[in-house]
Amino acid sequence: MRTNKTSKNRTNVNISYWETDRYLGVQDLVVIGSGIVGLFTALNYKKQNPKAKVTVLERGVLPFGASTKNAGFACFGSLTELMQDLKTIPDKQVWETVSMRSKGLELLRKTLGDKAIDYKPWGGYELFDDANELERCMDKIPVYE
Numbered sequence: 001m002r003t004n005k006t007s008k009n010r011t012n013v014n015i016s017y018w019e020t021d022r023y024l025g026v027q028d029l030v031v032i033g034s035g036i037v038g039l040f041t042a043l044n045y046k047k048q049n050p051k052a053k054v055t056v057l058e059r060g061v062l063p064f065g066a067s068t069k070n071a072g073f074a075c076f077g078s079l080t081e082l083m084q085d086l087k088t089i090p091d092k093q094v095w096e097t098v099s100m101r102s103k104g105l106e107l108l109r110k111t112l113g114d115k116a117i118d119y120k121p122w123g124g125y126e127l128f129d130d131a132n133e134l135e136r137c138m139d140k141i142p143v144y145e
């Protein structure tokens with residue numbers, strides 16, 4: 001992204017030298033969106049290219065997406081969710097996704113630290129109101145282990 005260093009833009013707003021240089025100057029990477037994916041993209045790129053100029057743009061005053069609205073569970077899919085996925089998505093793809101989620105979680109913990117994210121390895125629980133569904137799920141546990 002290249003801009004000339006004039007002090008007025010098309011909306012006639014004054015932009016300082018520093019704003020022009022830091023926000024609008026030549027960037028190596030511009031990430032749109034400051035959710036978990038955008039921030040990790042920026043972070044990893046910067047780790048690999050320490051001298052790179054990286055800017056993260058966010059449409060909101062605060063991040064406006066799922067990353068600051070979610071339930072906060074460190075999960076890679078519950079049994080019923082995975083069984084549901086297996087009905088419509090090829091098995092290989094489902095297990096590859098589970099593996100990526102698990103590796104992503106490890107990376108998140110390693111990068112931020114368990115204390116900072118208040119990580120608690122409490123396992124997962126599911127509530128069933130249908131005994132048959134519970135039995136079908138229990139039967140599948142040894143298959144998925």
Ligand SMILES: Cc1cc2nc3c(=O)[nH]c(=O)nc-3n(C[C@H](O)[C@H](O)[C@H](O)COP(=O)(O)OP(=O)(O)OC[C@H]3O[C@@H](n4cnc5c(N)ncnc54)[C@H](O)[C@@H]3O)c2cc1C
Pocket residue numbers: 032033034035036037038057058059060062063064065066067068069070071072073074075
């Ligand atoms: C209600 C809910 C509960 C969830 N619970 C869990 C859970 O317990 N555990 C779990 O692992 N996952 C959970 N998820 C899923 C998880 O939150 C998302 O998968 C994850 O946050 C997605 O991150 P992201 O960075 O891709 O997207 P987002 O966090 O949505 O980030 C996208 C960002 O881009 C910005 N943006 C969009 N368009 C523009 C634009 N044009 N210009 C500038 N900025 C822009 C948005 O404002 C936003 O800040 C939950 C999701 C929801 C909605």
